[in-house]
Amino acid sequence: MTQNLTELLRAMPKAELHIHIEGSLEPELIFEMARRNGVAIPYASVEDLRKAYAFTNLQSFLDIYYAGASVLLKEQDFHDMAWAYLLRAKADNVIRAEIFFDPQTHTARGVSMETVINGLHRACTNAKSQLGIDAELILCFLRHLSEEEAFDTLEQALPYRDKFIGVGLDSSEVGHPPEKFARVFAKCRQQGLHLVAHAGEEGPPAYVWSALDVLKVERIDHGVQSVKDPALVQRLAKDRIPLTVCPLSNLKLCVFPTLKEHNIRQLLDAGLCATLNSDDPAYFGGYMNDNFVQTFEATGLTKAHAYRLAKNSFEGSFADDAKKREYVQRLDAAFAARGG
Ligand SMILES: Nc1ncnc2[nH]cnc12
Ligand SMILES: [Zn+2]
Secondary structure, X not given: OOHHHHXXXXXXXXXXXXXXXXXXXXXXXXXXXXXXXXXXXXXXXXXHHHHOOOOOXXXXXXXXXXXXXXXXXXXXXXXXXXXXXXXXXXXXXXXEEEEEEOHHHHHOOOOOHHHHHHHHHHHHHHHHHHHOOEEEEEEEEEOOOOXXXXXHHHHHHHHHHHHOOEXXXXXXXXXXXXXXXXXHHHHHHHOOOEEEEEEOOOOOHHHHHHHHHOOOOOEEEEOHHHHHOHHHHHHHHHOOOOEEEOHHHHHHOOOOOOOOOOXXXXXXXXOOOEEEOOEOHHHHOOOHHHHHHHHXXXXXOOHHHHHHXXXXXXXXXXXXXXXXXXXXXXXXXXXXXXXX
């Protein structure tokens, strides 16, 4: 790949639409928080923990990811985790971040919803004033738990309704289809929350269909299995449903055997509103620009694809129209400054 394209990928403004904030917790910060909170972790050192990051599928990752989150106890911990991510995002020229958080991972350990949301939200507010990043929160329900538990979580979160913009659905996909959460998503819709769901990461195209038609989500997280169903690809194209694709995550969780075999080019060339994202950067070996550079290197994507991916990230965001126009102007300026 030319140095010019690498530099453009790094420098261009972009939005990140698929980042689990608990997945941005680096081993160093896990150890630091374990120490300051007196939480025992079953690893001798940062290197020892990092060595455990060898995954065979989604579940093998989730087991370690939930264990890592157990060091988060205080509002300051949630703030510090999000702030560390936002500093990395700034370095990658991310100008908007829509950040997932998994409150059930914390409330199940006795941490209050108030602690979780206030800590994360303070970091987002500071990101706007100090880093120039528009950062918003999306509350995710854990799909391996029941819909009743999701309702309970929503009830606990509604007093903080003004501090998150939407809800999502994550955790173990296969065996937990979107329709399991039909009623709670309907209630979130009534609340005016934006709706997204992980679907078609490991699960079948049927899960993408039901995320769209039963949950009525506005975006699909991952969605890479959609190519197995041409009618679904047509639907995603017709309605310009954004897919928040995470190539390094897919590689590390063995969704694709190599990055070269990833289907991002197929998705883009089919006219889909696909975007690139980091998912759980501390676990998958890369933040936004690592995902861009490594994916472009492996698959031979071009400058035109780079523009399209950044533009899709703004179009697919939940920013208002005036903001979206401003983001695209900044993108155009970055391209113009590097020869159009
Ligand atoms: N890639 C992923 N899929 C499902 N749930 C997740 N939680 C964190 N990362 C996830
Ligand atoms: Zn995810």
